[in-house]
Amino acid sequence: MKVRVATFLLSLLTAMTLQAETKPASQHEFATFGGGCFWCMEAVFQRLPGIVHSVSGYSGGRTENPTYEDICGHGTGHAEVIRVEFDPAAITYDKVLEVFFEAHDPTTLNRQGADEGDQYRSVIFYENEAQHVAAGKARLAAQKHYEDPIVTEIVPLKKFWRAEDYHQDYFNQHPDQGYCTFVIKPKVKKLQGKGVISKG
Incomplete structure (x- = not known):
């Protein structure tokens, strides 16, 4: 009898421990922001522990169902952004924002390196008042x-539009493409060297 009780208690304790260590997907949170080319941002955040998933897309503009062609110099107002799903038990929204500011230059208006245009602006799209306050801080x-001075915009998220399939997971799929070799790879290595993101 004692053995059975002990076994039951051990099983219960194990189950409770596993439940505490891994939050269900329903308890995950989301963050949406832009800081230049979404290929760059996606590559960085895919290597940040606690990030469950990332998607490249568009937000902040005046048109519906924008395409990549639409946002390139056609005045849609949309920015290239990524939307990340993260486990708040593993990483806080504050930490996500800290890495965001370190992963790009937030002082250049509508530009990151050679990429120029309002689609490359620095912007945080908050999804609730807690995120709004955290972004300001x-x-x-x-x-x-x-x-x-930092020129990063902080605005409410109204709609996120997923980018075309060929933009998703771009750096991992095309590591030897020119832009990936000369722009993304050095950025990733720099942040890895500083211990900001993992080397995996």
Whole structure:
């Protein structure tokens, strides 16, 4: 009898431990932001522990169902963004924002490197008031690391449009493509070297 009770208690304890360690998908949270080419941002956040999934897309504009061709110089107002799903038990929204500000230059208006246009603007799309407040605090904290003023917009998320399939998981699928070799790979290696993201 004692053996059975002990076995039951051990099983119950194991189940409770596993449940505490892994939050169900329904308890995951989302963050949406843009900081230049979405290929770059996606590559960075795919290597950040706690990120469950990332999707490249468009947001912040005036048109519905935008395409990549639409946003390239056609005045749609949409930005290239990524929407990440993360486990708050493994990484906080504050940490996600910290990495966001480190993964791009938030002081350049409508530009990241050679990529120029309002589709490359620095922007955080908040999904609730808690994210709104956190984004403001993160921007203020990040300013301490830059001499020039940060121009990152903080606006409510109205709609996220998933980008075309060929934009998804781009760096992993095309590591030897020119842009990946000369722009994304150095950025990823730099952040890996600083211990910001994993080397996997």
